[in-house]
Amino acid sequence: MIVRRLALSALLLVASSALAQDGDTPPPAETPPAETPSAETPPAETDPAKADPAKTDEAPDEADPDKPDPDKPAPEPYEPYAGTATALAEAHVHVGLATVATSAGGRPFELLTITNPDAAEPPEWIAFVIAGLHGRRPADESELAVAVAGWLADQAEELPPEVAVQVLADANPDARAARHPRAGNDTRVDDDQDGEWNEDGPDDVNGDEHLGWMRYPDPTGQLSVAADEAETSAPVWAEPTKGKPRTHRLVPEGRDIDDDGLWNEDGPGGVDLSRNFTWRFEEHVPATGRWPASEVATKRLMDHLVADERIALVLEIGGADTSVKNPGSNEAWPKLPDDDNALLDTLRSLLDETKRADALKGRPHAPGPGSLGSTVVHQFGRMWIGRAPLGRSGAVWPDADAIWPEHLAIRWTPVEGAGLPPGAEVASIVPAVLEAEDEPLPVPSAASEGHDLAAFLLAAAKARADVSFTGTAATGSSGVLRLRTKIVNTGRLPTHTARGAAVRGRRPLNVHVVLPRGAKLLAGKPHVQIERLGPGAASGELAWVISGASGGSVRIEVSGPDTGTDVLVEQIP
Amino acid sequence: MKRVLTVLALALTAGAMVTAMASAMIGVATAQERPPVPPWSEEPPPRVPAKPGWTPRVDLRWDKYYTLDEMHAALREVAAAFPELVTLRSIGTSVEGRDLLLAVVNDAASGADTEKPAFWCDGNIHGNEVQAGEACLYTIWWLCENRELPRVKRLLAERSLYILCSLNPDGRAHWFDAPNTMHSSRGGKRPVDNDRDGRFDEDPPNDLDGDGELLQMRVADPNGTHKSHPDEPRLLVRVKPGERGQWRLLGSEGIDDDGDGRINEDGPGGYDPNRDWPSDWRGPAEQRGAGPYPASLPETQAVIEFLVAHPNVAGVQSFHNTGGMILRGPGSKTFGNYPARDEQVMRALAERGEQQLPSYRSMVIWKDLYTVYGGEVNFTYEMLGITSFTNELWSRDLYFQRDPKSGDEGRIERLRWDDEVELGARFVAWKSFDHPQLGPIELGGWRKQTGRVPPPFLLQNTLHRNMAFVLYHADQMPLVAPGTATVNALGDGLFEIDAVFRNERMIPTRTQRAEQKRIGAPDRARVAGSGIEVLSGGQVNGRTNRVDAPQMRRPADLRLPRGIHGDGAVRLRWVVRGTGQVTITYTAEKGGTATLTADVK
Structure with missing residues (x-):
């Protein structure tokens, strides 16, 4: 019962996120960011002592991935899941756990790294999965990310040895640790810019142990309440031009603590990390942060992406969704x-190839201003795909349907007292619905969806760009080598996104000629850069004439940010 | 009457007709309270003491450029000689661990620096733009040495100054310590993979002949792109169609350190600290020189933290070189225009600057120079609501002090200046050199200490004039002063208290930008007194003499987001019940505090 109550609270608080978009909230002014030095990312742990020989017995039934593993605890999506990432790392020798950053509240950002157990070398290509940036959304994002990691850990033998998947399942630990579910981190934000911080947050007015909604008569409000409204019903959004006049204002449950005529206008909210990234950041909006990357967590996450050029693909489990079709x-x-639209089509086709029929529905939703997705794609020029968990009541946030699921009924109970507006009523969940214990909540099967996303990552890893030499011809005689070749990408994914190549966002393919001692490059460039090779594409012809050091070996090396290095060796005649 | 007209004239200068009318009205009422020393703008400019035999307490030379160590030593010397005026503190460290050494200039006897409207001044954010550092150092030194001049005394009593001589100490140190061109060592020392080959800073320029200079390289080539100018063989000009070349240019002095076939393509650093400020910022995908996010550099971060922690900063000056410009934002066209009242004030300040700085022009960054996203003064105005300028020190107009020639003629004139006035100190004649990779070439060209910086004998002129602009701007920061307080009995035990507070200077207590974007704290006016119950409060509309919008909650503590306009005043009115003495306090984050008292009876 408690779990379900929390679930509904969380759904209600999703609504508060939606409302925050209404423009009721006054503009910004936050505290200055508190810079916290970050720990460098340690290498993934591979302590063999952690190996668990019984692990394979715990793997779910491969033949029926839909069927939940009875040995796995049933998902409790809205309970804190702290420890899950640790448990996963402890259970698998090939799953590392490292702290990649520290939040404003001093909490660690725990990064799981999954590799093939047989991998001997550091990975060349990394997929980065991140979830839960927007802390006020139901924790299904983080739960789903852990499920993805769990599935990958179980199928790690299928990961190509030169690939790793990093999973940051809880990208906003401050929000998760807060007493009230909320969007932001532990930074103080003066939402109403009155010089005081967090002085008027929500309260449990009716003492039912959850923070719900409150309405009061207001002819400028968002709700339309009919005089003959049923005792329990879903709220109706006002549409004055369609016969639904504005009658009530909807606010989070709480008192006007600071006596300024506004309810809950400056609660503990923090900065919304999912809007604190750099691309088209919204300036002077309280929740987005004082400026782009004002939050230390945002900086450290961007540092992580910048510093590790092997991170080729970002899968973000969050509000934005590009996994179904183009928003x-x-x-x-x-x-x-x-070319990048074609790339997204390819990624979606990889998803289609791996998912069970009809398993991955959803609605496209473009990344917003200051989002990680926009920044990764348009500033960094890397591959990114967004995925909104299906469990969000089948809808994409923010959406009224998601706030008020049809099968839930609301009963409004009058409340009065100091700091409450006249005529205030607090919403409570109709007990009859709560007590229907057998009726499953519309919580998705994170295990099922996680399986599909894990399969997608495996497919993407196998489809990654793979550069090699083609059309090589080596001729010559008596100490002179005439060499020509091309570089080809035989993968299903490009070496670089078109955007990345256009903005020079990543290191291009670098081709270096390494000569043996005594040899001389008579013609041809010692260093060639190739900005991008699409799937199946080859470079123009590269040619060199080399003399001296007869019998010595000439090495041509081609390397890219996430392709490793391929080498062509030819002997000087 | 003369005073009243003066007030009117000043207000008209500021350009706001409504303000003018209000000021005039209030001027009649409050002329008695004007301070004995009128604002800066009404006085003759200050003069350097010229009495014979005057020796400064700290004998610094102004015909030389200071290395970073020398500059820090000079700062310490000044601070030690004037402990009552200057304190030094490191507000952070650079990429390579050098101190960002801030001088706090303040007459501590008249109040703490944080209690006064403060002025921020920095220089040398571009490491090679060195005289920007001297401009800051000179300002600190000159204020100290001339502390007894009445205007300086008043300024230091009313204001504090935060002066950071070098915002890029790594760039400055490297520019002096290593061979450079006049353009190199602009950024800092965080390694950047400029040529995107996976290696960092692996192919810098090299001083091949060991003469301490980074010169230009050329090679004789009958099919080359350039030839010697017919009137001036040292000057190379591009050949026109139909002409034969003599030379091929090979760029800055150096070798192909990393064997990739290119020379000097990945030198130290490779970013621009003046693209690292968090307003109207664009990333490297859209602007060269930007980091992955704003405030990505420790130097930028340190200054931002300081400014955020010092909301009393009400004026900002950043010194650069070169071109003779007094620049203000916006930095980009897409940002849109600055609010009209702020634009008027900044333009008026810059126009005075044009008089103080002959050959300098008042300019808007994107419109008159080029687009800058995430520049420092854009940040300080747009995000912090502070009037802000960048001066580009030194202009080629100042060589022969007449209209300079352009194109090749201008370049020949530069060579002539070097020959005749600097006696050949700046140009290195072309000379043969056997390049280890390219074979026989020639080296020659300008040394680093020219072009962008004044010849040393003209340096002090640049420094003093720019300091004058800083002091003028600092003096025009808002300054709240008490006007009058009057009490009217309304009967039934009710009284009406009217209080007038003035802003004595051109810059408003709240810029329009701050008001629009709700930056910083609004001004506050508080009435307090025992036995007094405050029933209503608000600002009086000067035209109707009525409180149009009373503040219904907490009327004793009025919030005034618009503040007080430049050279303007506000009239506040409270209705109270009870009698006794009241204290009325007006506080402006950037304009200081003023107090009035009144007997309610």
Whole structure:
């Protein structure tokens, strides 16, 4: 019962996120960011002592991945899941756990790294999974990310040895640790810019142990309440031009603690990390942060992405969704180059190839201003795909349907007292619905969806760009080598996104000629850069004439940020 | 009457007709309270003491450029000689661990620096733009040495100054200590993979002949792209169609250190600290020189933290070189225009600067120079709501002090200046050199200490004039002063208290930008007195003499987000019940505090 109550609270608080978009909240002014030095990412742990020989027995039934593993605890999506990542790392020798950053509240960002158990060398290509940036959303994002990690850990033998998957399941630990579910971190934000911080947050007015909603009569409000409204019903959003006049204002449950005529206008909210990234950051909006990357967590996450050029693909489990089809473009998500749209199509086709029929529905939703997705794609020029968990009541946030699921009924109970507006009523969940213990909540099967996303990552890893030499011809005689070749990408994914190549966001393919001692490059460039090779594409012809050091070996090396190094060796005649 | 007209004239200068009318009205009422020393703008400019035999307490030279160590030593010397005026503190360290040494200039006897409206001044954010550092050092030194001048005394009593001589100490140190061109060592020392080959800073320029200079390289080539100018063989000009070349240019002095076939393509650093400020910021995908996010550099971060922690900063000056410009934002067209009242004030300040700085022009960054996203003064105005300028020190107009020639003629004139006035100190004649990779070439060209920096004998002129602009700007920061307090009995035990507070200077207590974006704290006016119950309070509309929008909650503590306009005043009115003495306090984050008292009876 408690779990379900929390679940509903969380759903209600999703609504508060949606409302915060209404423009009721006054603009910004936050405390200055508190810079916390970050720990460098230690290498993934591979302590063999952690190996668990019984582990294979715990693997779910491969033949029926839909069937939940009875040995795994049933998902409790809205309970704190702290420890899960640790448990996963402890259970698998090939799963490392490291602290990649520290939050404003001093909490660790725990990064799981999953590799093939047989991998001997450091990975060349990394997929980065991140979830839970927006802390006020139900914790299904983080739960799903852990499920992805769990599935990958169980199937790690299928990961190519030169690949790793990093999973940051809880990208906003401050929000998760807060007493009230909320969007932001532990930074103080003066939401109403009155010089005081967090002085008027929500309260449990009716003492039912959850923070719900409150309404009061207001002819400028968002709700339309009919005089003959049923005792329990879903709220109706006002549409004055369609016969639904504005009658009530909807606010989070609470008192006007600071006596300023506003309810809950400056609660503990912090900065919303999912809006604190750099691309088209919204300036002077309280929740987005004082400026782009004002939060130490944002900086450290960006540092992580910048510093590790092997991170080729970011899968973000959050509000934005590009996994079904292209969302429309907007200022924060401008139109992509055609080649990058084709790339997204390829990624979606990889998802289609791996998912069970009808398992991955959803609605496209473009990344917003200051989002990780926009920043990764448009500033860094890397591959990114967004995925909104299905469990979000089948809808994409923010959406009224998601706030008020049809099968839930609300009963409004009058409340009065100091700091409450006249005519205030607090919403409570109709007991009859709560007590229907057998009726499953619309919580998704994170295990099932996680399986599909894990399979997608495996497929993407196998489809990654793979560069090698082709059309090589080595001729010559008496100490002179005439060498020509091309570089080809035989993968299903490009070596670079078109955007990345256009903005020089990543290191290009670098081709270096390494000569044996005594040899001389008579013609041809010692260093060639290739900005991008699409799937199946080859470079123009590269040619060199080399003399001296007869019998010595000439090495041509090609390397990219996430392709490793391929080497061609030819002997000087 | 003369005073009243003066007030009117000042207000008209500020350009706001409504303000002018209000000021005039209030001027009649409050002329008695004007301070004995009128604002800066009404006085003749200050003069350096010229009495014979005057020796400064700290004997610094102003015909030389200071290395970073020399500059820090000079700062310590000044601070030691004037402990009552200067304190030094490191507000952070650079990429390579050098101190960001801030001088706090303040007459501590008249109040703490944080209690006064403060001025921020920095220089040398670009490491090679060295005289920007001297401009800061000179300002500190000159204020101390001339502390007894009445205007200086008043300024230091009313204001504090935060002066950071070098915002890029790594760049400055490297520019002096290593061979450089006049343009190199602009950024800092965080390694950047400029040529994107996976290696960092692996192919810098090299001083091949060991003469301490980074010169230009050329090689004789009958099919080359350049030829010697017919009138001036030292000057190379591009050949036109139909002409034969003599030379091929090979760039800055150096070798191919990393064997990739290119020379000097990945030198030290490779970013621009003046693209690292968090307003209207764009990343490297859209602007060269930007880091992955704003405030990515420790130097930038340290200054931002200081400014955020010092909301009393009400004026900002950043010194750069070169071109003779007094620059203000916006940095980009897409940002849009600055609010009209702020633009008027900044333009008025810059126009005075044009008079103080002959050959300098008042300019808007994106419109008159080029687009800068995430520049420092854009940040300080747009995010912090502070009037802000960048001066580009030194201009080629100042060589022969007449209209300079452009193109090749201008370049020949530069050579002539070097020959005739600096006696050949700056140009290195082309000379043969056997390049280890390219074979026989020639080296020659300008040394680093020219072009962008004044010849040393003209340095003090640049420094003093720019300091004058800083002091003028600092003096025009808002300054709240008490006006009058009057009490009217309304009957039934009710009284009406009217209080007038003035802003004595051109810059408003709250810029329009701060008001619009709710930056910083609004001004506050508080009435307090035992036995007094405050029933209503608000600002009086000067035209109707009525409180149009009373503040219904906490009327004793009025919030005034618009503040007081430049050279303007506000009239506040409270209705109270009870009698006794009241204290009325007006506080402006950037304009200081003023107090009035009144007997309610």
